[in-house]
Amino acid sequence: MSAQRVYRAMRDVVQSMDGTVPGRFEITGKGIVHDLTAPIGPHGLTSLRLRKRLEKVMPDEIVAHTGRPDVEDESEGIMRRPDVLVIAEADMEGDGAFDPGTVIAAVEIVSRSNPDNDWVSKVRDHPLMGIPLYAIFDPRTGTGAVLTDIHPTPDGPRYATRKDFVYGEDVTIGDWTIPTDGLPVYE
Structure with missing residues (x-):
C-alpha cells in the first residue's frame, strides 16, 4: 500500500473517531497520536489568554484561531491541530483543512x-510542513520556547533558532510581543 493510501486510511480513522472519544487525534509522520487534552482547566485557559x-497586538486581518479545522500536509502524511493558529483571516475561507503554507505560526x-x-x-512535524514559527x-x-528559521538537515527540515522563556517574561512570536504573566501552571 502506498504512503498516500496509508495516510488517507489513518485520516479516515481519525475523522471517524472525532467527537466520539475524549481528546483529539492527530497524524504524524510516525502514525496516529491521541492527546487527552482537556479543553478546560490550565490548558484551555492558557489557550484563551494567548489568543486574546x-x-x-496583531493587525485586524491576522487572527489567533483556536479550534478546527486541522492543518494538513497530505504529501508529508501529517495532520495537526495547533492549540492556537496564527493565520490571515482570508486564508481561513473555504472548506477542509488549512494549507500549512498559509500558517504564520503554530502555538x-x-x-x-x-x-x-x-x-x-x-518540533519535527511543523518544519516538515513549512510552518515558519512554532511557540x-x-x-x-x-516555561516555553519559540522556534524559528527552518533550515535543511540530513534528517529533514528543522528549526535552527530556539529562544527559551519563563512565564512572567514577555515573549515575541513573529512580529508580536505579548506578556506571559498570569498564565496558569498545572498543579
Whole structure:
C-alpha cells in the first residue's frame, strides 16, 4: 500500500473517531497520536489568554484561531491541530483543512498527558510542513520556547533558532510581543 493510501486510511480513522472519544487525534509522520487534552482547566485557559493577547497586538486581518479545522500536509502524511493558529483571516475561507503554507505560526500548550507530542513530534512535524514559527508554552514548568528559521538537515527540515522563556517574561512570536504573566501552571 502506498504512503498516500496509508495516510488517507489513518485520516479516515481519525475523522471517524472525532467527537466520539475524549481528546483529539492527530497524524504524524510516525502514525496516529491521541492527546487527552482537556479543553478546560490550565490548558484551555492558557489557550484563551494567548489568543486574546495575540489578537490585541496583531493587525485586524491576522487572527489567533483556536479550534478546527486541522492543518494538513497530505504529501508529508501529517495532520495537526495547533492549540492556537496564527493565520490571515482570508486564508481561513473555504472548506477542509488549512494549507500549512498559509500558517504564520503554530502555538501549542503542552498537555499533561503527552508532553513529547509537543516537545518532540511537533518540533519535527511543523518544519516538515513549512510552518515558519512554532511557540511552545509548558504549564508543567512555567516555561516555553519559540522556534524559528527552518533550515535543511540530513534528517529533514528543522528549526535552527530556539529562544527559551519563563512565564512572567514577555515573549515575541513573529512580529508580536505579548506578556506571559498570569498564565496558569498545572498543579
